[in-house]
Amino acid sequence: MHRAMKILRTLDDLARAGLIDGQERARLAPVAQHYAIGVTATMAGLMVPGAADDPLARQFLPDSRELVQVPQELQDPIGDDAHSPVKGVVHRHADRVLLKMLLTCPVYCRFCFRRESVGQAAGALNAAELDAALGYIAGHPEIWEVILTGGDPLMLSARRLADVLTRLAAMAHVKVVRLHSRVPVVAPGLITPAMVTALRRKDVAVYIAIHANHPRELGAEAQRAVAALADAGVPLVSQSVLLRGVNDDVDVLAALMRRFVELRIKPYYLHHPDLAPGTGHFRLPVAEGQSLMAALRRRISGLAMPVYVLDIPGGYGKVVLTPGAVTESAEDLMVRDASGRQHPYSS
Numbered sequence: 001m002h003r004a005m006k007i008l009r010t011l012d013d014l015a016r017a018g019l020i021d022g023q024e025r026a027r028l029a030p031v032a033q034h035y036a037i038g039v040t041a042t043m044a045g046l047m048v049p050g051a052a053d054d055p056l057a058r059q060f061l062p063d064s065r066e067l068v069q070v071p072q073e074l075q076d077p078i079g080d081d082a083h084s085p086v087k088g089v090v091h092r093h094a095d096r097v098l099l100k101m102l103l104t105c106p107v108y109c110r111f112c113f114r115r116e117s118v119g120q121a122a123g124a125l126n127a128a129e130l131d132a133a134l135g136y137i138a139g140h141p142e143i144w145e146v147i148l149t150g151g152d153p154l155m156l157s158a159r160r161l162a163d164v165l166t167r168l169a170a171m172a173h174v175k176v177v178r179l180h181s182r183v184p185v186v187a188p189g190l191i192t193p194a195m196v197t198a199l200r201r202k203d204v205a206v207y208i209a210i211h212a213n214h215p216r217e218l219g220a221e222a223q224r225a226v227a228a229l230a231d232a233g234v235p236l237v238s239q240s241v242l243l244r245g246v247n248d249d250v251d252v253l254a255a256l257m258r259r260f261v262e263l264r265i266k267p268y269y270l271h272h273p274d275l276a277p278g279t280g281h282f283r284l285p286v287a288e289g290q291s292l293m294a295a296l297r298r299r300i301s302g303l304a305m306p307v308y309v310l311d312i313p314g315g316y317g318k319v320v321l322t323p324g325a326v327t328e329s330a331e332d333l334m335v336r337d338a339s340g341r342q343h344p345y346s347s
């Protein structure tokens with residue numbers, strides 16, 4: 001990597017940091033063989049040592065339940081591969097593409113929907129592959145927005161990021177570049193003045209979707225990094241995953257969403273957990289997510305409300321999980337309010 005950043009990457013690292021004990025170290029070896037480990041110093045510093053139910057430990061420390069797989073789980077849960085015309089590009093919706101330049105992240109979330117592919121240095125695009133990916137985007141004038149994801153695009157150096165933004169901005173049809181990142185929260189030290197400068201553009205609108213799932217992730221260091229981005233005029237939106245044992249609680253979700261708004265991050269998506277292998281212990285029924293959303297709506301400002309979405313397995317895109325979205329009903333002329341009451345609606 002371009003600059004030294006302390007990341008715990010092995011079970012030995014976790015044991016030395018006191019985050020797992022010797023017994024767990026042995027039990028977790030098969031998990032570590034299959035899935036990458038990454039815990040930044042910032043996240044390790046915010047964890048409650050020894051508390052297995054700590055919402056940060058649950059997200060980042062390996063767990064032997066990851067070895068339990070059920071038949072409905074998928075290697076490629078949201079169907080990226082089915083819509084990849086060229087390596088590193090996913091083009092499912094006409095006006096926007098995902099561009100995955102790298103498959104490394106500062107942390108490896110145990111529930112990650114791309115857990116079968118992230119964590120492999122080999123997945124990064126080389127110069128020729130990046131040229132081909134950018135060539136595809138250049139050749140498709142219907143592409144209005146490019147979404148950098150992967151992998152975490154803020155793991156790139158400021159220089160490489162500025163270079164790719166310049167190349168995208170040079171395409172007249174590309175008006176917006178959105179970066180999906182966990183860096184400002186989990187590795188805020190990477191939000192250097194040079195990085196902020198790279199993201200402050202006049203030739204293309206750059207948005208950052210910041211991923212965080214629990215208010216305790218948003219500590220003092222994250223707050224400083226987020227403020228630097230907001231002060232530079234970079235619009236910020238949030239992205240969270242609804243996770244059993246982490247944030248499946250209306251008080252936690254309310255605190256998280258309010259925290260985002262206080263930090264000038266507009267809540268955007270709350271994702272229903274995907275069918276990623278070995279993540280059953282994080283999943284909860286859609287109906288439970290819907291009632292949490294209803295409870296949230298009764299409690300918090302409209303500005304603080306996220307949209308609850310599900311990525312349909314197989315690459316069919318996202319569906320907003322409004323009440324009734326998952327069950328057929330003939331109520332198309334009745335609207336349901338946040339408390340579940342029905343009202344007649346005529347357009």
Ligand SMILES: *Cc1c(COP(=O)(O)O)cnc(C)c1O
Pocket residue numbers: 078090091092093096097098147318
């Ligand atoms: C999620 C996703 C997007 C972005 O969707 P928005 O609803 O615009 O945020 C774009 N392309 C693919 C393939 C996606 O999975």
Ligand code: SF4
Pocket residue numbers: 104105106107108109111112113114115118150151152182211
């Ligand atoms: S940061 Fe995103 S892509 Fe990386 S492991 Fe976490 S959820 Fe997956």
